[in-house]
Amino acid sequence: MPHPRNQDGRTLRVLGIETSCDETAAALVERAPDGSGAIVSNVVMSQIEEHAAFGGVVPELAARAHVAVLDTLVAEALSQGNVALGDVDAIAATAGPGLIGGLIVGLMTGKALARAADKPLYAINHLEGHALTARLTDGVAFPYLMLLVSGGHTQLVLAKGVGKYRRWGTTIDDALGEAFDKTAKLLGLGYPGGPAVEAAARTGDPRRFAFPRPLRGNPGLDFSFSGLKTAVRQAAEALVPLADQDVADIVASFQAAIVDTLKERLSRAAARFRDECEAADPTLVVAGGVAANGAIRAMLTDFCAGEGFRFVAPQPALCTDNAAMIAWAGAERAALGLPPAEMTVAARSRWPLDETADALIGSGRRGAKA
Amino acid sequence: MLTLALDTASGACQACVFDGTGGTLEGLRREEIGRGHAERLMPVIDAALAEAGVSLDSIGRVAVTIGPGSFTGIRVGVATARGLALALGCEGVGVSCLEAIAADHAKNAPLMAVLDARRGEVYCQLFGAGDTWASRPAARAPGNAARLALEANATLTGPAAGLVAEAGAEALALIPMPEGPSIATIARLAAAMTPPFERPAPLYLRGADAKPQTGFALARAGAAT
Numbered sequence: 017m018p019h020p021r022n023q024d025g026r027t028l029r030v031l032g033i034e035t036s037c038d039e040t041a042a043a044l045v046e047r048a049p050d051g052s053g054a055i056v057s058n059v060v061m062s063q064i065e066e067h068a069a070f071g072g073v074v075p076e077l078a079a080r081a082h083v084a085v086l087d088t089l090v091a092e093a094l095s096q097g098n099v100a101l102g103d104v105d106a107i108a109a110t111a112g113p114g115l116i117g118g119l120i121v122g123l124m125t126g127k128a129l130a131r132a133a134d135k136p137l138y139a140i141n142h143l144e145g146h147a148l149t150a151r152l153t154d155g156v157a158f159p160y161l162m163l164l165v166s167g168g169h170t171q172l173v174l175a176k177g178v179g180k181y182r183r184w185g186t187t188i189d190d191a192l193g194e195a196f197d198k199t200a201k202l203l204g205l206g207y208p209g210g211p212a213v214e215a216a217a218r219t220g221d222p223r224r225f226a227f228p229r230p231l232r233g234n235p236g237l238d239f240s241f242s243g244l245k246t247a248v249r250q251a252a253e254a255l256v257p258l259a260d261q262d263v264a265d266i267v268a269s270f271q272a273a274i275v276d277t278l279k280e281r282l283s284r285a286a287a288r289f290r291d292e293c294e295a296a297d298p299t300l301v302v303a304g305g306v307a308a309n310g311a312i313r314a315m316l317t318d319f320c321a322g323e324g325f326r327f328v329a330p331q332p333a334l335c336t337d338n339a340a341m342i343a344w345a346g347a348e349r350a351a352l353g354l355p356p357a358e359m360t361v362a363a364r365s366r367w368p369l370d371e372t373a374d375a376l377i378g379s380g381r382r383g384a385k386a
Numbered sequence: 387m388l389t390l391a392l393d394t395a396s397g398a399c400q401a402c403v404f405d406g407t408g409g410t411l412e413g414l415r416r417e418e419i420g421r422g423h424a425e426r427l428m429p430v431i432d433a434a435l436a437e438a439g440v441s442l443d444s445i446g447r448v449a450v451t452i453g454p455g456s457f458t459g460i461r462v463g464v465a466t467a468r469g470l471a472l473a474l475g476c477e478g479v480g481v482s483c484l485e486a487i488a489a490d491h492a493k494n495a496p497l498m499a500v501l502d503a504r505r506g507e508v509y510c511q512l513f514g515a516g517d518t519w520a521s522r523p524a525a526r527a528p529g530n531a532a533r534l535a536l537e538a539n540a541t542l543t544g545p546a547a548g549l550v551a552e553a554g555a556e557a558l559a560l561i562p563m564p565e566g567p568s569i570a571t572i573a574r575l576a577a578a579m580t581p582p583f584e585r586p587a588p589l590y591l592r593g594a595d596a597k598p599q600t601g602f603a604l605a606r607a608g609a610a611t
Contacts, residue, residue: 077594083468084587120458122465124465127428128465128468129472132442252604253604256605257604257605263606359428360426361425362422
């Protein structure tokens, strides 16, 4: 099978598949020989309603929902782009990290499509999809700094090139999105917690509770949110039954603690970036569902202006899980002539983006989580 | 027309190519792997195609076992079959493992097909005893399945037939079938199906084992209780 690299002046067209958590997604993207990208179609079906009653994603329910709709979504992505499967250059499917049942559905669908259409398959690391999105949307050049804040991940990553990432910091316990979800659950604000907490915080007093700023002053770039979660619980339990204003003040104070914590970690990361990287146009890229939070986005905008960093925040639909980012990661790999996957490739629930980084959580038999 | 059949619902990973016109098995690969179906399935398909001497392009129908069985295993097969059918522009059809077990036996006498459902249960279904509620596939305690089989005076078969026999149905005839449904039978059943087809969908027979979460939220002032 010939490599689908586009150095011969041809535009690459890649079909992407994403099923690592609770969004089933398929998309078509194109990569021009000059490296610019375009989204041809981008179909996402969220499973939020399936999981809402459980207060979080139920892996088996997620896998069931993925297999029920994925082929329809792939057909829809092709149809919206008016493209036949034979006219794509490669298939890209998320192979990890994530919930294994869903990953298997997406990866097997990708294998079947690739085998039947005689196209190369790229088994993509979901985190690489997030990391490279800014190159699809804004053509950001390497190296750049990325803050990934989602329900499953909280990382500061240096992106040096396609497949070349250094994890500068990660959470040592809960992911940031998880902290939002658990706070929302505690206070009865519903699921998913991010939008609910943000809405409730608008009428709250962020100074009423002095919640901890975890790891503040710690020389590394790691994050911790479980202590903050406990502090929120203790403050809330002391006030039961909670008035609406109590809830608003708690979540406003919680959000303020998070904004402060992120800002402090980012200051250190920005300094390290200046020390270690030569970049004419230092850039911070944000990704993940938590990047949709208005207070965090406002802080990031101010922070970058103050630090002289370019701030790139893809539109919310491309910050949360989607298949366009997976297709794009496949296109970037194909363009470089990186080898496609074998048909025996396995899905991986754990798959660190930076294989050289030490495992801070999930260091059991299956290795580092992310 | 050629049917490609896949089965990843239990410990075996198997595929075959079946010619529905001549009723002949053209190529077959079966590996007893226990786990790791997602990694082995494509090579197993390739081996079956190679033995048949045909390419995927010549396949007119893709069949797959929909369970009951391992949830993950079922999804490996169903996702692959649906992906292949989409890419090849052909029909995808689902075959129940219990029906495939029963299809290998005489149709004129009551038969209970039994698979191990683990967690102290079996998946079972009664065939050839009329249309009763016991003729629906279900996960049951072995003792419960034994009573149903005794009432129908059914012959027991399938990999877990012994569990039902031991649970009070020792008196019934038992046809050992330790290897589970044959991939050739699965292909033959699928080749004989007539449209309209529904896309293969998993037959789980069990819920997702998740309970709605309540009682986590702290009490709110003025909230109705």
